[in-house]
Amino acid sequence: MSKLNRSVWAEVSLDNIAHNVRQFRSWIGPNCELMAVVKANGYGHGALETAYTMIAHGTNWLAVALPEEGVRLRRGGITAPILVLGAVGADELDVCVAADLAVTVFEPHIARLLSAAAVTQQKLARVHIKVDTGMGRLGLLPQDFVNLVELVKSLPGLEIQGVFTHFAQAEQMDLSYTYWQWERFQAVREELRARGIAIPYVHAANTPATMFFPASHLDLVRVGLGIYGMYPDARRPFELRPALNLKTKVAFVKRVPAGSSVSYNSTYVTAKETSLAVLPIGYADGLSRGLSNRGHVIIRGTFCPIVGNVTMDHTMVDVGDLPCVIGDEVILLGTDGNLEIQAHHWANLLGTINYEITCMLSSRIERVYL
Ligand SMILES: Cc1ncc(COP(=O)(O)O)c(C=O)c1O
Structure with a gap:
């Protein structure tokens, strides 16, 4: 455990990351x-630190959203292939070529500029061409796809390493939209085959598709959420272990009488004499203000409610008659015996998804790797 600068920290279990990688490896087969x-700093878990473990346990590729995220991995010594999933700007192409980052391409202009960058650097630029089968985000429509593939094939310095698509609702119980996207993707693959174009890596599946639609595994699966031990919904096709615990220490405790108002706007007033614990964490750390008067923390093996409005740097909890003292450990995300608070619990309270919860944890929170 590294030295802590602040009494708010996120423990990231590399053992649990390794476990999750092994689970996916055995689920998808050889x-x-x-x-x-590992985009967005590994969904908040730390991209580089977790990437070493992922690779050591059978991960073949990494994916990022931004070229700079890929460059950071390269600087950290990662030699595995890296795909940039996001839209790469014209002024970022040189960096991608220099750092051997495969680029997602879905329009001719960027393809031509990437080719020019590769020729100038006398290197091969690897390309994954993206088709939008129904996500409505990046990717060109199926009817335009094969023409772009032909263009990229004809440009010097480019190698088509993959073609891919992305599912919009593979976490739904009703997979009919996913099947429809799949059919459109199959048609694209058919057309490539008919033209005699062989593509080394054809891919589509994210975490939910990997779990709930195994036919979509193809040559590789792109797994984010699940690697960090979170599930897309309540189904548990195989066991994953959450990799992140969020903790702090009680900064101050005071006994207050009935009728005491807590925090901005006095949204909580104590009904009886009680003890309030002040936690040195707030919305600037990623503890959403939406958890005010709704969320809980675990102190001394007991759920304690967050009371009053969460503030920028501090949050109050009503600890009742618990013998709570300054310095007591507080679990905001994690488990203690049978008690558990996971990202999806916060997500339910906040009307969002677990993806957003760990991404929200700000850079003020030190990540400690166990
Ligand atoms: C194109 C693409 N593929 C794969 C993923 C990984 O998705 P998940 O975290 O559900 O595995 C993402 C994440 O948003 C993505 O944008």
Whole structure:
């Protein structure tokens, strides 16, 4: 454990990351490669620190959203193939070529500029061409796809390493939209086959598709959420272990009488004499203000409610008659015996998804790797 600068920290279990990678590896079988999605600082877990573990346990590829995220991995010594999933700007192409980052391409202009950058650097630029089968985000429509593939094939300095698509609702119980996207993707693959174009890596599946639609595994799966031990919904096709615990220490405790108002706007007033614990964490750390008067923390093996409005740097909890003292450990995300608070619990309270919860944890929170 590294030295802590502040009494708020996120413990990231590399053992649990390794476990999750092994679970996905055995789920997808030996003929499918695993691409771990480590964008947004590894969904808040730390991209580089977790990437070493992922690779050591059978991850073949990494994916990022931004070229600079890929460059950071390269600087950290990562030699595995890296795919930039996001839209790369014209002024970022040189960096991608220099750092051997595969680029997602979905329009001719960027393809031409990337080719020019590769020729200038006398290197090969690897390209994954993206088709939008129904996500409505990046990717060109199926009817335009094969023409772009032909163009990229004709440009010097480019190698088509993959073609891919992305599912919009693979976490739904009703997979009919996913099947529809799949059919459109199959048609694209058919057309490539008919033109005699062989593509080394054809891919589509994110975490939910990997779990709930195994036919979509193809040559590789792009897994983010699940690698960090979170599930897309309540189904548990195999066991994953949450990799992140968020903790702090009680900064101050005071006994207050009935009728005491707590925090801005006095949204909580104590009904009886009680003890309030002040936690040195607030919305600037990623503890959403939406958890005011709704969320709980665990102190001394007991759920304690967050009371009053969460403030920028501090949050109050009503600890009742617990013998709570300054310095007591507080679990905001994690488990203690049978008690558990996970990202999806916060997500339910906040009307969002677990993806957002760990991404929200700000850079003020030190990540400690166990
Ligand atoms: C194109 C693409 N592929 C894969 C993923 C990984 O998704 P998940 O975290 O559900 O595995 C993402 C994440 O948003 C993505 O944008």
